[in-house]
Amino acid sequence: MNRRGWRFLRGRHPRRRAARTVPVGSRSPLLFLFLAIPVAYLLALVAFPVAYNVLMSLQDVNLGNIADLLRPFAGLDNYRAVMADPEFRKVFLNSLMFVGSNVVAQVGIGLAVALFFSQRFPWSQGLRGLLLAAWMLPALVVGALWKWLFATEYGVVNFVLIGLRLVPAPIHWLSDPSLSLASVTIANIWFGTPFSMILLSAAVAGIPLEPYEAAALDGAGPLQRFRYITLPALRPALLAVACLVTIYTMRAFDLIFAMTGGGPLDSSNVLPLFSYQFTFQQFSFGIGAAIGSFAFVIVFGVALLYVSTLKREATE
């Protein structure tokens, strides 16, 4: 039924079962060089900026001394001030909820759509490419569009919902503190899912066909095929995409900035925007850097989690 999959060019050996990927001769100097080049590039360019921010979070920084690198040492005072801020707890929880729901939705919907479009029907490729238009827009534009769509009075969403008699009264998507986070989450999911979808499409295209043919001969139904063949084969790609989406969502705030500015009452505020506000609007640079470093902790946890999943991969 599914006739896709890579056919290795120029008539290679037919694939047998899952390929062995335990490396042979893995001490090859070329491999080390290949790894060193990109990692060195990243370290050279990003290590200093990260260190700069971590350092700033430990110092007492104001406009007067921001141009120096060595400012008065403040220890963990900035961190204490951050945790004492009444809004911080709310913003931290918002970040967790925002990132969590984004990852689950983007990867889940992305996978579903990728599988849907992986079937060969007319226009499947073109439609899939069109969906990516959502991801190509500048955050300023996406934020404005969704702000208009979600507007209580002149927004299309309420217009349709009320027109179809699904709700009795206009919903205050952006001006109700209990709904604003959900609204920006929906907008962000819309914005980011095509990215996951395209990556997972590429991964789906790489699944070998033979297991499916064997399973069809054994009489396995579509759900079983999905659970025992598709999912395990996609696992590395799914984890990689989930990891990436987590990191991107953890640091993205342009969309929320454009849609609600974090309001009302910080109900849609997340850590990176909170950090931005303290740094560039309240002129509290040390505190802004400290807030950014909290995100560091979360990402560290996620990164460790992701890396630990690789161990299972190696033994398969």
Add this chain to the structure above:
Amino acid sequence: MLSRCLLAVAGLLCALARPAAADPKPVTLWHVFNLETDMIYGGIKGFNESQSDYRIDARLVPANQLNAELIKAIATGSVPDLVTLDNPVVASFSAQGTLTDLSDRVAKSAVVKPDVYFKGPWASGLWKGHIFAVPRDANTLALCYNADMFRTKGLDPAKPPQTWSELVSAAKTLTDPGKNVYGFGFSAMQAEEGVFQWLPFLYQAGGSIQHLDAPEARESLQLLVDFVKNGWASRDVINERQYEVTNTFMAGNSAMVLCGPWELPRLQKDAKFDWRLALLPVKDGKDIHASSLGGYDWVIPKGATDSDGAFKFIEFMSNPKILNEGWKTGRLAPRSDVVVENPLWPQAYAIYREQLQTARARGPHPQWPDLSRAMQIAEQEAITGARPIGDALADAAKKIQPILAKTPL
């Protein structure tokens, strides 16, 4: 062959023989004015053409990024020569010593004379007796109303509301849910703009930022809360910027809004009905005319490579002739000696100019963003009903009082 060589040598000699005219020194300017009819563009062209010592190298910075870009410039030691700053944040920069002291230059200047400027705008550039900024333009708020809607509802457009109670009753009359019309609109966003639109009412009630827990402050906030609670203003005001509220006005969904003169070019183009302006209504019994002051100031960051050139440009742009052009995009001159002859939108010009007399500056205070933030939170808590007005204001006062104790307003 020889003749060609001679020609080449002759050409070289000619090139060298040109008088060693010094190239005009570049003066980097960062500004936020994107409308091509803004006076700054004519000013830059005029300045560059009128002399050859300096040449303005302008950069349009997205307005919501300007503070961030200036901070980054200061942090990396690469400041521009001249920047236009929103006036409430000037003190944050000058108090930390990041702006060039202009006191001497102003003392010697023939164009920039402190006594010619309106008090509010001029004060925004002062810090501890020194002058750190020269106002570029000024603006304030007025009541903008839809005269056609007034007539439809039986109100007299020639008699706009002049007191709070008249405003409230007009809003009540004009609200028409069937036609999707709200009587009144204002911005209560969690941003500087929300505070900007609350301050006029705070001052008119006789309140002050120093005493947010006093009954006067409570009355001013109660007025705004009631508009939303009674459905005469949309709940979305807590998420809308000033211009978005004006958009609803232009679309015919708000009958009265607070708006500033920067809206005038747009109103003229897109508002297809009889719109008029009026002075802000005063509180019954108090009769205090007050409004908040906005506008941009010229500042020269400390460490600028060419502060002389920058100041010359400031003087050029402070010339009444140039400031006259500012009104074309709704920028009022911050000087009392500039009165535009035959202004565009004459009724609006008269109203705004009169309202400007009673416009009060925000600050100057180096921690204005912190004061503003405390007020924003209080306003939002009150309007969303998250907390009772009294508690919200008490909290704000608690945050503000230590800041003001250290540095009074």
Add this chain to the structure above:
Amino acid sequence: MMPRRLLLRRNWVLSAAGVAGTAIYLFPIYWMFISGLKTPAEIFANPPTLIPLHPSLAAYDYVFMRENVLRYMRNSLSIALPVTLLTVAMGAMGGYALSRLRSRLVDLALLVILLLQVFPEALLATPMFIIFKLLGLLNTFAAVILATTSKTLAFALIVLRPMFRQVPIELEEASMVDGCNRFQTFRRIVLPIMQIPLIVVGALSFVQAYGEFVYPLTLLSRQELQPATVGIYSFVGAEYADWHRVMAFSSVFVLPVLVLFLLLQRRIVAGLTAGALK
């Protein structure tokens, strides 16, 4: 195997579902296009107009004639193309190495790569500015290209690693037994197999670089060098924005990338069908 008739009907049902789903999903894009045709007042009208009342190309005209849209887009391309090349080159190298090396080193490398991506760009921009100022690269495309690549490269490495692992080791071993060294194996065997994932990663890196805002804003102060993501702000003023022009600009901004992607889809399909015919 399903009879051809049923297959055809099933395919058209799927197509219809695909078109409907895509149309609904892309409704905000439609909204963007028509907002460019509306007047600013109509954009905020209540009730919202699903079809512009008096569609006008004035905003598009302004965007093309007055603002130098083509210059902005040319700058965007001058940044996006080199970033894509750098990312794919280094990403392929790194992804291959990560897929073949021992797990401890890979774990450490991945951890480092991920941790370096933590801070939002707004906070990284200031120290990046210091770096490029020291290198004397301010106000050059090179600075923006290098800075943006640091973002896209991390993404490429994370994504390409599992994809490279799908290339069976037997092929490489066979090739090396045949006398090729590792580099030749990489170039002649592994890369061609990885063509499609590399194209996909390249395309996504291109889009990311094309949409980059913070680094061009901070590292380029000369207006002639600004890309479209910054240029769009010439319609966003201090007090209000000319949204119809912003939307018109955005519609134009998105078009080349969309066309690029649709063309790439054709190539990918061609790559798949070429193999299937074997």
